[in-house]
Each structure stands twice: as structure tokens, then as C-alpha cells.
Amino acid sequence: MPVTAPTSAGPLLQMSGIVKTFPGVRALDGVDLDVRPGEVHCLLGQNGAGKSTLIKVLSGAHQPDDGEITWAGESVALGTPMAAINQGISTIYQELDLVHGLTVAENVFLGHEISRGGLSQRTEARRRTRGLLERLGHSEIPAGREVGRLSTAGQQIVSMARALSRDTRLIIMDEPSAVLDQEEVHNLFRVIRDLTSDGVAVIYISHRLEEIREIGDRVTVLKDGRTVATGLDARETPTKELIRLMTGRDIEYVFPDRPDGQPDAATVLEVDGLALAGTFADVGFRVHTGEIVGLAGLVGSGRSEILETIYGARRASSGTVSVDGKMMRAGSVVGAVRAGVGLCPEERKSQGLLLDQAVYRNITMSSMARFSRAGFMDRTAERAAATELTTSLDVRPSGVDRAVRTLSGGNQQKIVLARWLLRDCRVLLLDEPTRGVDVGARSEIYALVRSLAARGVAVVMVSSEVPEVLGLADRVLVVREGEVVHEGPADQIDEHQVLDLVMEGSAA
Amino acid sequence: MNDNTAASGGALPAQAGSAGLPPEAPRTGRGGAPGVPASPVATFMRSGAARSLGLVVALVVLFVVGIITAGDRFASVDNMLTILRLASVIGVVSIGMTFVITGGGIDLSVGAIVALASVWATTLATQTIANDYHWTLMVTTALLVGTGCGLVNGVLVAYGRVVPFIATLAMLAAARGLAEILAGRRTQIVDVDGFTDFFGASVLGVPVLVIIFALVAAVGWVVFNRTTFGRRTFAVGGNPEAARLAGIKVKRHTMMLYALVGLCCGIAAIMLMARTTTGSSTHGLLYELDAIAAVVIGGTLLSGGRGTIVGTVFGVLIFTMLSNVFTLNNLSISAQSVAKGLIIVVAVLLQQRLAARSTST
Numbered sequence: 086m087p088v089t090a091p092t093s094a095g096p097l098l099q100m101s102g103i104v105k106t107f108p109g110v111r112a113l114d115g116v117d118l119d120v121r122p123g124e125v126h127c128l129l130g131q132n133g134a135g136k137s138t139l140i141k142v143l144s145g146a147h148q149p150d151d152g153e154i155t156w157a158g159e160s161v162a163l164g165t166p167m168a169a170i171n172q173g174i175s176t177i178y179q180e181l182d183l184v185h186g187l188t189v190a191e192n193v194f195l196g197h198e199i200s201r202g203g204l205s206q207r208t209e210a211r212r213r214t215r216g217l218l219e220r221l222g223h224s225e226i227p228a229g230r231e232v233g234r235l236s237t238a239g240q241q242i243v244s245m246a247r248a249l250s251r252d253t254r255l256i257i258m259d260e261p262s263a264v265l266d267q268e269e270v271h272n273l274f275r276v277i278r279d280l281t282s283d284g285v286a287v288i289y290i291s292h293r294l295e296e297i298r299e300i301g302d303r304v305t306v307l308k309d310g311r312t313v314a315t316g317l318d319a320r321e322t323p324t325k326e327l328i329r330l331m332t333g334r335d336i337e338y339v340f341p342d343r344p345d346g347q348p349d350a351a352t353v354l355e356v357d358g359l360a361l362a363g364t365f366a367d368v369g370f371r372v373h374t375g376e377i378v379g380l381a382g383l384v385g386s387g388r389s390e391i392l393e394t395i396y397g398a399r400r401a402s403s404g405t406v407s408v409d410g411k412m413m414r415a416g417s418v419v420g421a422v423r424a425g426v427g428l429c430p431e432e433r434k435s436q437g438l439l440l441d442q443a444v445y446r447n448i449t450m451s452s453m454a455r456f457s458r459a460g461f462m463d464r465t466a467e468r469a470a471a472t473e474l475t476t477s478l479d480v481r482p483s484g485v486d487r488a489v490r491t492l493s494g495g496n497q498q499k500i501v502l503a504r505w506l507l508r509d510c511r512v513l514l515l516d517e518p519t520r521g522v523d524v525g526a527r528s529e530i531y532a533l534v535r536s537l538a539a540r541g542v543a544v545v546m547v548s549s550e551v552p553e554v555l556g557l558a559d560r561v562l563v564v565r566e567g568e569v570v571h572e573g574p575a576d577q578i579d580e581h582q583v584l585d586l587v588m589e590g591s592a593a
Numbered sequence: 594m595n596d597n598t599a600a601s602g603g604a605l606p607a608q609a610g611s612a613g614l615p616p617e618a619p620r621t622g623r624g625g626a627p628g629v630p631a632s633p634v635a636t637f638m639r640s641g642a643a644r645s646l647g648l649v650v651a652l653v654v655l656f657v658v659g660i661i662t663a664g665d666r667f668a669s670v671d672n673m674l675t676i677l678r679l680a681s682v683i684g685v686v687s688i689g690m691t692f693v694i695t696g697g698g699i700d701l702s703v704g705a706i707v708a709l710a711s712v713w714a715t716t717l718a719t720q721t722i723a724n725d726y727h728w729t730l731m732v733t734t735a736l737l738v739g740t741g742c743g744l745v746n747g748v749l750v751a752y753g754r755v756v757p758f759i760a761t762l763a764m765l766a767a768a769r770g771l772a773e774i775l776a777g778r779r780t781q782i783v784d785v786d787g788f789t790d791f792f793g794a795s796v797l798g799v800p801v802l803v804i805i806f807a808l809v810a811a812v813g814w815v816v817f818n819r820t821t822f823g824r825r826t827f828a829v830g831g832n833p834e835a836a837r838l839a840g841i842k843v844k845r846h847t848m849m850l851y852a853l854v855g856l857c858c859g860i861a862a863i864m865l866m867a868r869t870t871t872g873s874s875t876h877g878l879l880y881e882l883d884a885i886a887a888v889v890i891g892g893t894l895l896s897g898g899r900g901t902i903v904g905t906v907f908g909v910l911i912f913t914m915l916s917n918v919f920t921l922n923n924l925s926i927s928a929q930s931v932a933k934g935l936i937i938v939v940a941v942l943l944q945q946r947l948a949a950r951s952t953s954t
Binding site: 396398418419421422423428430435436437438439440441442446450451453454457460461462464504 | 819820821822823824825827828831832834835836837838839840841842898899
């Protein structure tokens with residue numbers, strides 16, 4: 086199939102008036118979208134705006150109830166995922182859909198294996214896979230390696246190679262940068278530019294406006310299942326305007342004000358010479374009551390592991406952790422929880438929540454003793470406490486009996502926070518507290534964290550987003566390759582300095 | 594159910610969650626609107642009662658078939674008590690199995706543990722001591738042997754990190770082998786004063802075995818649904834990593850779950866000894882399959898995190914009544930097995946449909 090010339094201005098894809106309803110919810114309510122060959126078209130919208138549903142319609146997973154899809158000038162129906170793939174539409178989902186036990190080459194050709202007389206041609210598959218990886222600028226990934234052993238970034242490249250292994254003319258990327266660190270994002274952008282210069286169109290979804298500015302050509306904004314603006318210039322349209330379209334608001338991240346420092350504040354958390362063999366060494370810092378300390382660093386720099394080791398989820402190879410002057414037993418989560426430490430883990434869904442269970446059960450999970458007498462749970466008291474917390478945290482929709490799965494990312498994060506609020510914890514460890522949380526709910530989470538600190542909780546947070554660390558934390562620790570390379574007040578360092586510190590030597 | 598499907602758009606109107614901002618135009622009727630109570634029908638459909646409803650229907654259908662095909666031979670008080678008595682032994686094992694499966698595990702060794710406990714409790718030595726002192730020593734022996742085997746399973750799974758399937762498969766082989774060695778492959782007759790009198794009796798016409806099953810089921814239900822132990826079982830089975838990071842002692846709890854099944858096997862062994870007045874290394878053959886089948890058709894998720902005691906009780910009753918109806922109609926054991934297989938498949942297919950409808954994302 087000849088690739089449409091990049092100069093062609095006619096739209097490759099045109100969607101108009103797309104409607105998709107589910108029982109009780111109108112997920113898409115008139116979406117218009119046109120994508121030109123060779124462009125990066127960004128989809129912007131808050132969680133729940135309908136981006137995911139739109140992708141599913143495009144990839145053939147959902148059938149629209151109304152509206153028209155025109156592909157390369159012809160009206161098409163994308164009845165199945167296979168139909169979409171055959172048209173040349175590939176989707177790279179947020180949760181990468183690769184088979185971990187198979188090799189890179191096997192994954193790339195999954196579903197359209199190269200075979201002769203029923204026997205798979207492994208050498209040929211590997212040869213072609215190597216070609217594709219080379220085209221993506223990642224020839225260092227071995228075609229015979231098991232995919233489960235690759236990094237997330239590597240797996241994403243495999244997903245893209247898989248898309249390219251077919252005649253792909255449109256690649257949909259659903260928040261590809263969410264799992265990548267800064268350097269990997271740059272790599273991803275380079276790959277995207279290569280693809281678009283070949284005439285491949287990309288629909289790019291991201292919560293990060295700065296990325297959209299860097300990689301995008303045009304922007305379509307969705308709100309409440311409708312297209313509210315389309316064809317905006319990705320570089321020229323003012324941020325304020327984009328935010329306003331998405332939210333009806335004019336502000337981006339609102340960080341709560343920092344209170345004046347209290348020099349005589351008591352030390353709550355003391356970390357001394359903490360090390361985890363092969364991951365980080367000699368990490369030491371103190372967190373005072375009411376203080377927020379931020380850890381900045383690349384993915385893989387050891388920042389999440391530091392949190393997990395403080396929490397006892399990993400056993401430190403040396404060093405000590407004390408809370409309120411009492412030393413904690415290494416490698417004991419139960420001990421940490423008892424001492425008043427709480428962790429909001431990085432992978433909220435797989436590490437933090439019982440998705441199919443009721444909100445109140447998720448909240449009281451770490452406080453069962455408080456709600457039980459002789460082993461019997463007092464469910465009335467549980468529900469009452471959970472209701473009080475969810476109301477004060479403004480969890481929407483309300484109702485403590487609904488399954489946590491039915492809540493959006495920001496509200497799920499509030500549930501994890503509520504669990505530790507209920508315990509009146511002394512130290513709160515936050516790992517990527519706003520991952521997968523939309524702009525509006527972010528500000529709420531920030532305000533919540535600050536108000537916790539104001540109540541005397543010592544907070545340690547890790548975030549991939551430097552502005553978040555700088556905006557929220559009082560003090561910043563920069564971690565590079567398992568070492569703390571900088572420590573200082575957050576208002577005395579800027580984003581560029583942090584990035585310099587973080588990236589320096591990372592190429593070595 | 595409509596509350597759950599409201600999420601099927603993949604996300605909820607998250608903008609509703611941003612506080613302190615000027616409200617926009619009145620929100621149109623999107624699903625899951627806060628504060629709107631679910632209709633009673635919807636609430637019922639989501640509750641465990643709805644899932645049990647299908648089981649009740651199945652049981653009623655079986656009952657009607659029984660009356661039509663076997664008439665009074667089926668629909669007599671005696672026959673009903675027979676069904677219940679037969680159901681009670683496997684029922685007790687299935688209650689334990691419900692716990693371990695909900696907790697994310699499985700126990701293939703239950704039948705073998707029943708056999709070992711029955712043999713150990715009926716050895717000449719045990720019976721002599723029991724006769725010298727009291728028949729309850731025999732009971733205690735069976736309970737200890739059962740719990741002990743379960744504890745070994747639990748330690749292997751929780752602390753030895755052996756996959757439950759393998760650990761309990763090993764116990765299946767070893768426990769039955771040990772039972773054969775102890776019994777010398779002979780059937781041991783129960784001959785202890787008081788034991789048979791106690792367990793063979795009836796209270797107000799209800800056999801003691803049936804009362805024991807009812808008690809185990811009732812206590813099981815309370816522990817499962819109303820205690821911290823039950824709550825932890827759901828947490829450990831639903832997401833062990835989240836449970837661990839929430840400060841739950843996942844390993845210890847897992848170990849206790851296996852010990853609990855072992856205890857149930859000990860109780861079942863005593864009941865079997867009372868019903869057959871023997872202890873034998875062939876007791877409890879294929880109990881693991883019957884128990885797992887009853888638990889699964891009852892509605893407990895084999896992957897853990899969701900379970901129901903009431904469903905399990907229905908599952909056990911359905912299978913036992915099925916056997917009874919087939920036997921009364923002179924149909925072979927083989928035909929029963931085929932029917933059982935069909936029921937398992939149909940039940941699981943139905944459950945998947947239900948589950949897909951209530952949690953589609």
C-alpha cells in the first residue's frame with residue numbers, strides 16, 4: 086500500500102458527530118476530529134472527557150451509535166479491532182498489551198506471524214524486527230529477548246515496532262510519556278518525528294501541556310464527550326486558552342502557599358545511611374513536622390525504592406529509619422504502619438487498592454483494629470468514618486459502598502490518602518501522587534497534601550514532574566543513580582538546575 | 594447494576610471532583626450522579642442475593658424433577674435427611690475451601706487430609722486411649738491431625754513460597770500415603786464408647802451430622818462476612834500486594850487460611866467416621882474436586898478476592914440432590930459425573946456473564 090505523500094493536505098481521517106452511549110452515560114456526545122497525514126494531532130481533555138472511548142471507537146473496540154468515520158476519503162465502519170488494523174490504524178495503549186513471556190520478535194509479529202507451510206520463520210521474523218527497531222532508533226534492543234525483561238520504555242518501542250510491522254498510517258498513542266522519564270520522552274519524540282516525516286499520522290494523548298507544545302502540530306480539545314475546539318495550533322495557542330477550554334478555568338497547577346518555616350519544628354522522620362544493595366547507598370535526611378520533602382530524579386534513579394525501603398516494603402542492606410526518635414525494624418511494613426508511617430504507592434491500582442471492593446473497605450483496610458471488637462467488624466462505624474472522610478475530601482461520586490474501580494484516578498488517589506488520614510499517620514510517603522490524575526483534581530491533591538503537613542504530618546514525596554516537586558515541597562532532594570546529589574530549599578532551585586543535576590552523568 | 598455500568602465509559606466526569614470552582618452549566622444527566630440512590634431492584638441485582646437466586650432456582654428445578662421422576666421416594670422426610678446427611682461432610686470441607694479460594698489459594702489435599710485424620714483417629718493406639726479416658730480424645734486427634742496438615746500446607750505456601758497447587762498436590766500424595774501406611778491398607782472399625790452414640794444421634798429429628806454442618810456454615814458465614822479475619826481474607830485474595838502495603842500480615846494470614854481448611858477436614862473426618870463407623874485411607878476420595886466444584890458454582894471467584902459462603906452451601910446441596918435424584922432413578926454414577934460436569938460449565942459461564950455486566954470497564 087503506497088504511503089500517502091506528506092504534502093497531501095486532505096485529511097487522512099475525519100470523524101464527525103460521533104456518539105457513543107453506555108447504559109446511563111453518554112461517553113461521546115458529538116465528537117469531530119480530523120487528522121492529516123504526517124501530523125501529530127494532540128487530543129486534550131480531562132479524565133472522563135471521552136478520550137479513552139474515542140480511541141476505542143477508532144481502534145474498533147467500540148461501535149459508535151451515531152456519526153461518520155471517513156478514512157482516506159471513504160466512509161468506513163471499524164467493526165472489529167482487526168478491521169481497524171487492516172485499515173492501517175494502530176493503537177499503543179497505556180497499559181502496553183504485550184505478551185511478557187514471548188520474545189521481542191514474537192511480539193512484533195503476534196497475530197501475523199511470518200510462516201512458510203505452517204512453520205514459523207523465526208530467523209526472518211528476527212531479521213525484520215531488527216530492521217524495524219533500527220528504524221525506530223533502538224537497534225540496541227535484542228530481537229530475541231523476552232519482552233518481560235525489557236524496561237517500560239523498551240516495551241513501548243516494541244509496541245511501536247509492532248504497529249510498524251503492518252502498513253500503519255495512523256498510530257494512536259495513549260499517554261505514552263506517563264511511564265517514561267525525561268530522556269526516554271525525548272527519544273520517543275525523535276521516533277515520532279521520524280514517523281511523521283514518512284507520512285504516518287499520530288494521535289497523541291497526554292496530560293502534559295509542555296509535551297504537546299514540543300511535539301504536536303494541531304490540538305483538539307474534548308470536554309464532556311464533545312469536541313470544544315479543533316485544529317488549534319499546538320505551539321501558538323496560549324496555555325491559558327487550552328486550560329480554559331478543557332476546564333472552563335484559567336489556571337494550570339495551583340500549588341498551595343508555603344507556610345513560613347518553623348526553625349524549631351520537631352524532627353519526625355530520620356533516615357541515616359540507608360542503603361539497598363545495587364540500588365541506592367548512603368541516603369540520609371530528616372523531615373520535620375509539617376514539612377514536605379520532595380525527591381526528584383529519573384525513573385530508575387532509586388527514588389521509589391528509597392520510599393519503599395523507608396516503609397519497610399524492601400529490606401535495607403544497611404542504615405536506619407527512625408520515627409519520632411524510635412528506630413524501626415528493617416523490612417517490616419507492619420512495624421512501619423504501627424509507627425505511623427503511610428505509603429501511597431506508585432502503582433495505585435496494583436499496589437494500593439482493592440479495586441472490586443467497596444470504598445469504605447479500602448479506607449479502613451489499615452485501621453481494622455480500630456473498627457473491630459473481639460475480631461468483629463463494626464460496619465456502621467466503618468461506613469460513618471469513611472463517609473466523613475470522603476465528604477471532606479470531596480470524593481465524587483459519593484457513596485462509600487461503590488466499588489473503587491468505578492472512580493476516576495484522582496478520586497482513587499483520595500481513597501488511598503483517606504486510608505492514612507484515618508490512621509492519623511505521622512509520616513506520609515507519596516510516590517507519584519498525581520500520576521493519571523487530571524489537572525483539576527491535581528490541585529485538590531496538592532491542597533490536601535499541604536493541609537496534612539499543616540496538621541503536623543511529615544511528608545516525603547516522589548514525582549517525575551519537576552515542577553510538581555518544586556511547587557509543592559519545602560525542601561528538595563535530587564537523586565541520581567542511587568545517590569542524593571543535592572539537598573536544599575525548594576524555592577532556591579529552579580527546574581533547569583534540577584534537570585541539570587538529574588541528567589548529569591546519566592549518559593555515562 | 595446501573596451504578597456500576599456508569600463507569601463503562603472508561604472514566605467518570607472527573608471535573609465534578611474539582612472543588613471550589615464556579616459551577617458550569619447544569620450537568621446533564623450523566624450516570625452515577627452523586628447522591629442519587631440506586632433503585633431497589635438495582636441494589637438487589639448487585640447483591641449476593643441475586644447470585645444466590647440462580648442457585649435457588651437450580652435447586653427448585655432439581656427438586657421438581659425429583660418429585661416428578663421419583664415421587665414419594667424422593668419427597669419424603671427420610672430422603673431429605675439423607676440428602677442433608679450426605680451433604681454435610683463435603684459441606685464442611687467446602688466451607689473451608691471457600692476461605693482458601695477467596696484468599697487467593699487452593700487446596701487439593703482436602704480429601705487426603707480427611708483420610709489421614711480418620712485413620713489416625715481410629716488406630717488401635719488412639720482408640721485404646723480414647724476408651725480408657727474419653728471418646729473426645731478421638732475427636733481431638735482428628736482435629737489436630739487435620740489442622741497440622743493444613744498448617745504444613747500453609748507454611749509451605751506462605752513462607753516457602755511454593756505455589757499452592759504444587760504444595761497441596763504434594764500433601765495430597767503424602768497424606769494419603771501416610772494414611773495407607775498407618776492403616777496397613779485395612780479399614781479400621783470405630784469401637785469407642787460414646788462416639789457413635791453421640792454423632793449418630795438426632796436432635797428433634799435432625800441428625801447431629803446435619804447440625805454440625807449447619808453450625809460450621811453459620812460460624813463460617815459470620816467469620817467470613819463480619820470479622821477482621823474475613824476482611825483480611827478478601828484483601829489478601831483480591832490484591833496481596835496492596836494488602837501487604839496496607840500493613841496486613843499477608844503471609845501469616847495465608848498460613849492461617851490453610852490451617853483453617855485443615856481444621857475443617859478434621860471435622861469432616863470425624864463426621865465420616867460417625868457415618869461409616871470406620872476410619873480408612875480411602876475416605877474422602879476426590880473430595881478436593883467436589884469441594885472446589887461446589888465453591889465455584891456457588892459464585893466464589895477462583896482467582897480470589899470474591900466469595901460467598903451461602904453460595905457454597907447451595908452448591909453442595911445442588912450436587913448432593915443431583916446424585917440423589919440420579920440414584921433414585923437408577924442412573925449410573927457415570928451419568929451423574931457427566932451431569933456434574935455440565936452443571937459446572939453452565940454455572941461458570943453464567944457467572945462470567947454476570948461479572949462482565951457488573952464490572953465492564
